[in-house]
Amino acid sequence: MEKPVIGFAMCGSFCTFRAVLGEMRKIAEDGYRLLPIMSGNAFATDTRFGRAEDFVSEVEEICGRKVIGTIPQAEPIGPQRLVDVLVIAPCTGNTLGKLANGITDTSVTMAAKSCLRIGLPVVLAPATNDALAASAPNLGRLLNTKNIYFVPMKQDSPIKKPFSLVSDFSRILPSVLAALEGKQERPVFLE
C-alpha cells in the first residue's frame, strides 16, 4: 500500500528547528512524501538559532520540493487533496491561539483550515513557554476539537519554565499514523 503524504508545517519556534528538522529527515528517509509549509515568520525570520534562508533550503532539500509559504499557496492543500494528513511541528502558542479561535491569517493556519474543511486529520506538536498559562485555554479547546490530534508533550523545564510544554518530536510519525486511524497517540502528557 502507498504511504500517506504528510503535510509538514513549521511555525516560529526557532529553538526547536534543529530537533524538528532531524525528525523530518528521518521521516523522509523512511519513504514518506512530505509537503513542506512554513509560516511567514518561520519562512523569513533570522534569529540567533540560524538564518531563515538556510532553514528554508534545508527543508526543501529534505522534502525535495519548494516550501509553501503564503496563504494562496496553502489554500488548495485540502480541496486538491495534496496531503492525507497535516502535522504542525513546531506549533507556536501564537498558532495554537489562532487555530483555537478560527483565525486564518498565515500559510500554516490556512493549511490547517483547508485540511479540516474536508475532514483530514491535523496533528499539533506544541512548543511554547506559555502552554500552561495564556495558551492553556487554547490547548484545552483544541484537545476537544474534532480531527485535531497532538504529538505527546511534556514540561521541559518545570522549575525554570513552569508554564512551558514541548512536544517529543521523536513521536511525530507515530502520532501522525495514529491520527490517520482516528486515534490519539498516548499518553498525551509525558513525565
Ligand SMILES: Cc1cc2nc3c(=O)[nH]c(=O)nc-3n(C[C@H](O)[C@H](O)[C@H](O)COP(=O)(O)O)c2cc1C
Ligand atoms: C528566537 C525566537 C524564538 C521563539 N520561540 C518560540 C517558541 O518556542 N514557541 C512559541 O510559541 N513562540 C516562539 N517565538 C515567538 C513566535 O515566533 C511568534 O509568536 C510568532 O508570531 C509566531 O508566528 P507563527 O505562529 O505564525 O509561526 C519565538 C520568537 C523568537 C524570535
